[in-house]
Amino acid sequence: GIQVEQSPPDLILQEGANSTLRCNFSDSVNNLQWFHQNPWGQLINLFYIPSGTKQNGRLSATTVATERYSLLYISSSQTTDSGVYFCAVQGAQKLVFGQGTRLTINP
Amino acid sequence: DGGITQSPKYLFRKEGQNVTLSCEQNLNHDAMYWYRQDPGQGLRLIYYSQIVNDFQKGDIAEGYSVSREKKESFPLTVTSAQKNPTAFYLCASTPLPGGAGYTFGSGTRLTVV
Numbered sequence: 001g002i003q004v005e006q007s008p009p010d011l012i013l014q015e016g017a018n019s020t021l022r023c024n025f026s027d028s029v030n031n032l033q034w035f036h037q038n039p040w041g042q043l044i045n046l047f048y049i050p051s052g053t054k055q056n057g058r059l060s061a062t063t064v065a066t067e068r069y070s071l072l073y074i075s076s077s078q079t080t081d082s083g084v085y086f087c088a089v090q091g092a093q094k095l096v097f098g099q100g101t102r103l104t105i106n107p
Numbered sequence: 108d109g110g111i112t113q114s115p116k117y118l119f120r121k122e123g124q125n126v127t128l129s130c131e132q133n134l135n136h137d138a139m140y141w142y143r144q145d146p147g148q149g150l151r152l153i154y155y156s157q158i159v160n161d162f163q164k165g166d167i168a169e170g171y172s173v174s175r176e177k178k179e180s181f182p183l184t185v186t187s188a189q190k191n192p193t194a195f196y197l198c199a200s201t202p203l204p205g206g207a208g209y210t211f212g213s214g215t216r217l218t219v220v
Contacts, residue, residue: 004149031207041195043211086149093157093205094140094165097149 002027002091006098013077014106021072021101023087031090032063034072037100038083046072046085077105109134113198113212119220120185120192128183128215130198138204139181143167144195144214153196156181157204185217193219 003026013019025032034046047054047061049070054061058078063070074081084100111132120126132139138157142150152165156175170189175181185192198212 031205033207033209035209035211041197041214041216043197043199045209045211048207088150090205093163094152094155095150095209097142097151099147099149 002029002089002096004087004089004096004098006085006087006101008101009099010102010104012104012106015077015079017077017105019074019077019103021074021085021087021103023070023072023098025068025070025087025089028065028068029089031095032070033088033095034061034070035086035088036081036083037086043086074103077103079105079107081105111198111200111210111212113196113215115215116213118215118217120217121220123187125184125186126217128185128196128198128217130181130183130212131179132181132198132200132210133179134200134202134210135178136200136202136210137178138201138206139175140199140201141165141171141173141181141183142197142199144197150197153183155204192217 005024007022036044049061049063051065058075060073082105084102086100088095088097114129140155141153154173156162172184196215
């Protein structure tokens with residue numbers, strides 16, 4: 001089945017810093033999504049991005065489908081950006097999740 | 108507001124007990140999913156349903172059962188056959204099976220005592 005790997009596993013930054021999170025996947029996909037899980041466990045869908053680039057405020061994402069990776073950029077980090085960021089790709093009838101990147105933004 | 112409601116938020120189970128986790132959505136979504144999350148791990152699929160009265164096993168279905176009698180509801184039962192049920196359980200839905208637009212509930216944290 002499809003394998004999804006995220007890096008780095010942990011990232012600690014000061015408020016205001018920029019960060020790049022990476023997602024590699026093992027097979028061609030037509031559905032890739034980024035999620036943010038807040039400290040209370042709620043998962044929020046950030047981007048649906050099977051290819052190309054999208055931006056939403058301080059967040060942007062780029063997927064290069066031919067090279068099987070996606071990047072999530074967070075600029076001018078805020079403490080509310082803390083949590084775990086998951087990349088997930090569509091397999092056969094299911095979403096396959098990576099292990100996540102735990103982001104901690106210190107004030 | 109449309110969304111997914113999971114209850115209870117916290118649940119404690121004794122050894123040998125069956126417990127049922129509730130998941131209700133008012134988004135008129137066709138597909139619903141149950142995921143399990145262990146500490147420091149990603150989400151793994153337990154069961155999914157694409158339509159009423161039909162459901163399929165995911166990657167870790169052993170020790171779990173589900174039903175889909177109504178479009179809005181997809182309860183998950185953790186049976187005594189599940190030997191390590193302590194985990195965070197998340198329910199999700201999508202407008203169409205396998206599509207975009209995943210909406211997740213706020214989760215149920217199950218602990219065996």
